[in-house]
Amino acid sequence: MTASSGSVRAAAPAQSPVHATRLRSLQALGIFCGFAAGAWLGGAEAPIKLVNPDISPITVSFIMVLGVFLARWSVPAFIRGTWHLRNDVRQAPHLIVWAVLAGCMWAVANTLTIYAIRNVGLSIAFPLWNTNSLLGIFWGFLLFNELHYAGWKRWLGVLGGAVCMFGGATLLAIASSHQAAPGKAALGIFAALGAGILWGTMYIPYRKAYLTGMNPLSFITFFTIGELATMTVLAVAYRGAIPLWHELVGAREVLFWLMLGGFVWVLGDLFQQYATKYVGISRGIPLSNTNQLWGLLWGILVFHELRGAGQTVYAQVAGGSLLMALGAVAIALSSASEREHSSWQDAAQREGRRYRVEDEYVQAGMEGREMVRTEGTGRDLPRDRNTRTSLDWLLIFITTGLFAVLAFMARLPHIDISMGWAVVLTTAMLALLATCGITLWRTTRFR
Amino acid sequence: MSQPQTERSLFRAVVTDLHFWIPLTVLLGGFFLLDKLS
Numbered sequence: 340m341t342a343s344s345g346s347v348r349a350a351a352p353a354q355s356p357v358h359a360t361r362l363r364s365l366q367a368l369g370i371f372c373g374f375a376a377g378a379w380l381g382g383a384e385a386p387i388k389l390v391n392p393d394i395s396p397i398t399v400s401f402i403m404v405l406g407v408f409l410a411r412w413s414v415p416a417f418i419r420g421t422w423h424l425r426n427d428v429r430q431a432p433h434l435i436v437w438a439v440l441a442g443c444m445w446a447v448a449n450t451l452t453i454y455a456i457r458n459v460g461l462s463i464a465f466p467l468w469n470t471n472s473l474l475g476i477f478w479g480f481l482l483f484n485e486l487h488y489a490g491w492k493r494w495l496g497v498l499g500g501a502v503c504m505f506g507g508a509t510l511l512a513i514a515s516s517h518q519a520a521p522g523k524a525a526l527g528i529f530a531a532l533g534a535g536i537l538w539g540t541m542y543i544p545y546r547k548a549y550l551t552g553m554n555p556l557s558f559i560t561f562f563t564i565g566e567l568a569t570m571t572v573l574a575v576a577y578r579g580a581i582p583l584w585h586e587l588v589g590a591r592e593v594l595f596w597l598m599l600g601g602f603v604w605v606l607g608d609l610f611q612q613y614a615t616k617y618v619g620i621s622r623g624i625p626l627s628n629t630n631q632l633w634g635l636l637w638g639i640l641v642f643h644e645l646r647g648a649g650q651t652v653y654a655q656v657a658g659g660s661l662l663m664a665l666g667a668v669a670i671a672l673s674s675a676s677e678r679e680h681s682s683w684q685d686a687a688q689r690e691g692r693r694y695r696v697e698d699e700y701v702q703a704g705m706e707g708r709e710m711v712r713t714e715g716t717g718r719d720l721p722r723d724r725n726t727r728t729s730l731d732w733l734l735i736f737i738t739t740g741l742f743a744v745l746a747f748m749a750r751l752p753h754i755d756i757s758m759g760w761a762v763v764l765t766t767a768m769l770a771l772l773a774t775c776g777i778t779l780w781r782t783t784r785f786r
Numbered sequence: 787m788s789q790p791q792t793e794r795s796l797f798r799a800v801v802t803d804l805h806f807w808i809p810l811t812v813l814l815g816g817f818f819l820l821d822k823l824s
Contacts, residue, residue, distance in 0.1 A: 432796060433796055433799060433800055436800055436806075437806075440806075440809055440810065440813065441809070443813055444809060444812065444813050444816065447813060447816035447817060447820060448816065450820060451816065451819065451820060451823075454820075454823045478808075482805060526822070526823055529822075529823075530819065530823055533815070533816055533819045536812055536815075536816075537812055537813070537816045540808060540809050540812040541809065543805055543808060543809050544809060547805060573820070577824060693799055693803060694796075694799050695795075695799075
């Protein structure tokens with residue numbers, strides 16, 4: 340691989356470097372997206388907390404993925420229209436393979452976490468699978484030239500920040516754990532580590548897609564096909580088709596909350612995808628892992644999870660939160676230099692050559708701008724537009740209608756929740772959604 | 787200027803890409819682990 344990529348680099352025409360001002364604004368955008376991702380991925384835990392724990396974890400995961408599937412098609416249809424999807428597929432058809440593969444990995448990793456929590460508890464399992472960001476840094480460096488020519492200060496910022504966040508995550512997980520004494524510890528540890536390795540490696544397809552110019556809105560639509568197919572196979576295999584159906588019918592009053600959790604999660608994941616695109620996996624993934632802080636805020640403020648806990652627990656929460664915040668700030672301040680970014684372009688060029696992706700498509704994707712129309716390639720693009728087709732409106736209508744029906748059937752369980760804090764946190768999330776969404780639109784038009 | 791890929795050349799480009807085999811191997815390992823856990 341190294342030899343071939345070297346020859347490609349030598350043969351390829353030099354791409355024009357991204358202008359320094361544009362690079363800075365894209366880096367800032369990616370970091371902002373990483374923080375917004377943390378808020379929405381963490382907020383996705385809130386609706387799930389409303390669900391009766393008697394429902395099997397596999398079924399919970401399956402219902403969430405149904406919500407995720409609907410969101411991954413309707414949100415892109417709403418934002419830009421599926422018209423863009425066809426263009427991306429024409430330009431880079433290989434990315435369908437990568438997206439489906441990543442979706443399969445996500446589903447298996449998510450199922451493994453269920454076994455990990457069951458066998459060793461959240462306090463041990465969470466930090467173990469949170470190592471995914473360290474693995475992401477490793478793959479980013481090894482395969483995609485991330486952190487090359489970064490200098491020791493940026494290395495220290497990214498690696499030190501990730502280690503700091505890992506320590507913070509460990510403290511938070513211990514503090515928020517209410518699990519019973521673990522049984523089958525070895526299996527649980529293997530499951531948690533397996534989930535971390537799967538998630539950490541899943542970022543290879545992510546980076547692959549974004550280096551070759553694909554739009555995150557297109558990537559997630561294929562990603563979710565792998566996700567839903569794998570989750571359906573796993574749910575039917577572990578539960579059986581008939582028992583699964585009975586469980587779904589029996590859970591009709593909580594379907595809305597679970598699918599809402601999936602929907603919220605997709606918005607967070609979308610920001611994570613944009614973070615990965617513009618600051619790479621070595622920075623984007625640790626920033627998204629701040630979701631643990633948001634999950635904890637929801638748990639403590641809205642669901643009163645630490646009520647009556649001792650001083651030690653509160654000290655662990657404060658220390659863990661501080662460590663995570665410091666780690667995130669260190670990473671946010673270590674954005675890629677022009678020199679590092681040019682080595683990303685080398686990796687992008689290598690990918691473009693291998694998969695015969697048009698240079699202008701790759702370059703436009705990296706710069707977050709519209710592709711300039713080219714003639715005579717057989718893949719000419721019409722001018723960019725954001726019109727929606729009848730198919731897009733149908734997707735939006737079906738999803739909205741289904742959520743409305745499920746909301747009508749839903750019941751709020753009798754649990755002690757603080758509505759005031761729920762409103763405050765929801766407002767904060769919506770503010771982040773609006774500001775980050777507007778910034779994405781202004782800077783890249785959601786490219 | 788690069789030319790569009792045929793299905794055959796696309797398949798070839800994917801399977802000869804080491805990057806493809808890393809996640810695929812990890813995915814198969816995940817299925818194996820799930821099988822042991824169930």
